[in-house]
Structures are given as structure tokens and as C-alpha cells.
Amino acid sequence: MIRTFSILLIFQCLGEGLVYLTGLPVPGPVIGMLLLFVFLLMRKTEAAKLVPGVQTLLGHLSLLFIPAGVGIMVHGKMVMEEWLPLTLALIISTAVSIVVTALCVKWLQK
Incomplete structure (x- = not known):
């Protein structure tokens, strides 16, 4: 270990x-x-x-999410004020990740 x-x-x-x-x-x-x-x-x-x-x-990978969760709780007010840009960033980055992953899988299957 x-x-x-x-x-x-x-x-x-x-x-x-x-x-x-x-x-x-x-x-x-x-x-x-x-x-x-x-x-x-x-x-x-x-x-x-x-x-x-x-x-x-x-x-023990789940332990790495604790700091992010604490950060969201500590800066909850800022998250609530900036909810729209955060939501858009999450949606766009998720879509890009899915597309890139699909293209990589398609390329690797050839």
C-alpha cells in the first residue's frame, strides 16, 4: 500500500x-x-x-468528495447567487464529456 x-x-x-x-x-x-x-x-x-x-x-475514494461538500456548504450563499452560471457549466461540461467519451470509444472500436 x-x-x-x-x-x-x-x-x-x-x-x-x-x-x-x-x-x-x-x-x-x-x-x-x-x-x-x-x-x-x-x-x-x-x-x-x-x-x-x-x-x-x-x-476510500469517497473520502475525496468531503472537501468539495464542505466547500459548497461553507460558500452556500455564493453558490445560490451564482446558480445559473454553475448550472450551465455543469450541463455543458457533462455534455462535452459524453460526446468526447463516445467519440473515443467509437475511435477505439475501429
């Missing part, structure tokens, strides 16, 4: 470092996930070693 968590943190830090050094307009954790993906493609045996720890972490 500690090994898995360490590897995930190492790749996140590498991503953050690359963003800092290059000024890419992409979040560091996204770059870190891409680096981890490439690493796991190159060393397939490592993926099997990470599975037990990753499954344990995924079992």
Missing part, C-alpha cells in the same frame, strides 16, 4: 515539476497521470504489483 501510494505521489510530483519548468497550461497531476500511464505501458509487470494498493485506495 505504501509502495503504491509512493509511486502515485512520485508521478504527481514529476508532473508538477514538468508544469513548473515548462509552464504548460495543464494541471501537474494530469501530466503525472500521463507519465504513469507511459511508465506502466513500458513496464507491464509494475501494473500487476500496483493493483492491490490501488484497489484499497479506490475503496
